[in-house]
Amino acid sequence: MSAGSHALPNGTNGTGTAAGDSVLSRLEKLRDARVVVTGGGGLVGSRLVALLRRVGADVAVLDRMDAYPESAHTTFGVARTGARLVVGDVCDRAAVAGLLRDADFVVHAAAYADVAACTRRPDIAFRANVQGTQVVLEEAARARVRRLVLVSSASVYGDGPADSPGPHVFHEDQALFPLSVYANGKLWAEHQTRLMLGAESGCEYAVVRYFSVYGEPQIPKPGSHSWMVPWLSLQARLGRPMRLNGGGVQVRDLVHVEDIAEATALALVEEGMAEQTVNVGTGVPTSVREVADLVAGYFPGARRIVTPRPEGDPLGGYADTERCAELLRWRARVDVAEGVDRYVRWLLATPEAMPRWLVEDRA
Template sequence: MLTESVSARLEKLRDSRVVVTGGAGLVGSRLVRLLRRAEAEVTILDRLDAYPDDAHATLFGVDGLGADLVVGDICDRAAVRRVLAGADYVVHAAAYADVAACTRRPDIAFRANVEGTQVVLEEVAASDVRRLVLISSAAVYGNGEPGVRGPQVFREDQRLLPVSVYANSKLWAEHQTRLLLSGAGSPEYAVLRYFSVYGDPQVPKPGSHSWMVAWLSMQARLGRPMRLNGGGVQVRDLVHVEDVAAATALALVEEGMAGATVNVGTGVPTSVREVGQLIARHFPRVHFLTTPLPEGDPLGGYADTEQCRELLRWTPGIDVRAGVERYVRWLTRTPHAVPGWLSEG
């Protein structure tokens, strides 16, 4: 939640220039709106192809953010160099950000998440940027430590055992960031490991099994059974997009974040089935359908938030019950948000 203290700390960004790669997506658009409220000048570099049905404009409101939108690819070195000219800060959020899609097309994942990140890091290293914030994922933890039963708490310094192409690409990006930006005179960097981000106006993507609050809510809205992959036993740490945007903005300015890797989560484990039950309260006639667990879908865990509290000096403000209720209410007010491919399928 954006508190007064957070707003005051973000005043450091006034009149600075911030580049957000992937800034036209769910988190990126919320982040850009927050940066603009802090009176920073913002440039978005985004391909605008992550969602069908023109969701970037119709739902995320990219055209009205007051930012300079550059439609381009992070693999395009010339485009990256142009947007970085004169930049003070960079948030690198652009990625092929879907576990299932990366599993189906590891070649695309490699190009976007590895080659593209390499271009961004090289250009940042050669620039006058003060700090880069790399957006990583809790996927790097995989299923946690083998042999441990029940939900695990994931700590930033534990052994990392990714179980998907997507997670591998994110872990590589973390390592490469440290390698390229740890030398004397290099820009500072910080790494944020997002846990399960949700919140309006999030919409599902075709062929994806991520974004479970949006998926399950829309299925219920359409009068269809809510599918619980693997019976819904997977545990997630659901963190609202407004909280994620605030944490990301703070990572640009908090001194203690230089060179740090920090979980962005709530520290509260919630099973997929529990999320389904929260949604079902708003749709009394809905029922559940158990389906197989998709390949690469981790059993999950939840964030240790000590580093987040100490280094970001921040805690999230929206719990999962309130966040799910907000999403369902938004969906009820905005029925056109259900993608055409989903409503017709």
């Protein structure tokens, strides 16, 4: 199956309507609604906040703004959206309570969101991803917000069933096999959300499991092995060999950040999403090596080397997207070939986005 084989005809979203128009018209329900986005300063959060502001929502962001070095948060641009930005921590109960007191909706995206970093520092991961989530859930229930959308991850699936060959297609009701500290935290957050929220609490919830998010202006973090599109693109741009951890056989369902933002916003308003969990992906498996081949097309002479597969890095799989299509009435629109093209062209046109720490790294 080719990397771009899931593109839908004429820019439709599978419902026969123009995807962009359909999403924006349905999000009109959020006009003047008060929405709090935790972790709204990151790649996904900033794109989501911009979309919410576009449809007239009154948005407040809670973010530590320290997840990336240098000027990445400026590049992501949440400060330019017109949202109220509160620099703070989800473990700070007073800050969370103050923001949620008058909120209609919450998107809880704040997390120590790096598999390798969580493995190195499980203590920090526990504080951010478990304790912080508990604070947000308690205050959301206390404030009786209309709905909280929990951002989870396909990492909860791990490698899927051990007794069958991959790549696996992951569906929402199958057994879960988290392989990392990060995945454990996400699975706990899902269970705790179901325990604390729902019809009896007066606060609806929905869970969105993101598959492999990528897209401009994504920049990797030092010491991370996640975010393969920027990693491979940056290595090729610097004339260094593209590192294929484990030979690049891992399969990912690469979903563009633009699509992620749309699906997350729709999870706030679609009635069928109450107390439901959906995969947010494309339904197309793409190997790391396939991505390297796409990137190499922009950099003549680009080389590849095989490096060890990091601890906790799943062999992966791809999303069953039927429940997402049914409950959100939405499908991803940006295929991998288009997404890589967008990213590389952005990178070439934005030399100031090249991380200084990576340029100076001679290891």
